[in-house]
Amino acid sequence: MSSEAARFFNDPKGIYLLPADSEEGRRLNAQYVAMQHSVGGKVILPPVTLADGNAVLDCATGTGIWALELAAMVPPTVSITGVDISHHLFPNVPPSNVTFEQQSVLSLPVEWSGRFTLVHQSLLAFSLRTEEWQKNLQELYRVTKPGGWVQLCDVSWPDMVPNDELPFSRYLRGIHYKLAEMRGLDVYCGRNLEQRTKDAGFQNVEATVTRVPMGKQAGEGPHNLTYSVFSYFTGAMRLSISDLPCRNMH
Numbered sequence: 288m289s290s291e292a293a294r295f296f297n298d299p300k301g302i303y304l305l306p307a308d309s310e311e312g313r314r315l316n317a318q319y320v321a322m323q324h325s326v327g328g329k330v331i332l333p334p335v336t337l338a339d340g341n342a343v344l345d346c347a348t349g350t351g352i353w354a355l356e357l358a359a360m361v362p363p364t365v366s367i368t369g370v371d372i373s374h375h376l377f378p379n380v381p382p383s384n385v386t387f388e389q390q391s392v393l394s395l396p397v398e399w400s401g402r403f404t405l406v407h408q409s410l411l412a413f414s415l416r417t418e419e420w421q422k423n424l425q426e427l428y429r430v431t432k433p434g435g436w437v438q439l440c441d442v443s444w445p446d447m448v449p450n451d452e453l454p455f456s457r458y459l460r461g462i463h464y465k466l467a468e469m470r471g472l473d474v475y476c477g478r479n480l481e482q483r484t485k486d487a488g489f490q491n492v493e494a495t496v497t498r499v500p501m502g503k504q505a506g507e508g509p510h511n512l513t514y515s516v517f518s519y520f521t522g523a524m525r526l527s528i529s530d531l532p533c534r535n536m537h
Contacts, residue, residue, distance in 0.1 A: 295375070305413070307373045307375040311518075315349045316350055318410075324509065335405055339362055341365050344370065344407070345367065346411075347370075347411050348370060350376045354367050355385065366386075368387075392426060392427075393415075393422050393426060407437075413467065416473075437489065
């Protein structure tokens with residue numbers, strides 16, 4: 288594992304808790320693989336068939352792993368755009384029909400209105416403040432082509448807690464919740480997403496809840512989320528722990 292000094296954060300005092308370096312890139316890719324296992328390996332969940340001339344948007348693309356996997360499945364005449372507030376994890380040499388741009392999901396380009404047949408966004412629970420979610424979803428609604436689809440994936444951290452949670456895990460989770468509270472983040476984001484999409488104007492909204500296994504009982508393999516979750520905590524708390532009042536550390 289990299290030393291503490293080697294970790295790179297876009298903005299150590301910002302809302303986003305995680306680094307943007309190669310170690311985080313490995314964690315994000317492993318997390319993606321584990322989550323894909325939970326949905327049977329599907330890259331596209333809504334009933335949409337991408338054809339020549341269609342455009343796809345991947346918001347908060349990170350390493351671009353979803354966009355690259357999709358590019359291998361569709362005709363090269365389907366254009367795929369990945370956006371992220373940070374460019375540091377973008378692939379160096381993407382396929383010719385895939386581009387990456389540094390953009391905020393709260394303010395996408397005006398000229399993108401009604402452009403995309405499919406919009407994908409994943410895991411922004413600890414990137415957006417609670418009050419920013421409606422703005423984000425309104426932006427996704429605006430850039431989606433009439434009749435197009437939006438595919439969202441996010442987590443509800445309290446719903447992940449096992450019945451036999453150990454004291455140390457409970458303690459670690461408490462620290463994490465405190466950090467989220469201090470930044471105005473929604474730990475129930477995944478649970479709230481269905482209603483928020485409806486409030487933003489989306490129709491034919493369908494929510495599917497899946498669980499991704501972790502721990503020894505889950506067995507070894509790419510389906511196990513243990514590495515990604517552990518690395519998430521160590522990365523998120525590396526610079527953020529000093530923000531907590533001392534009384535929370537006793």
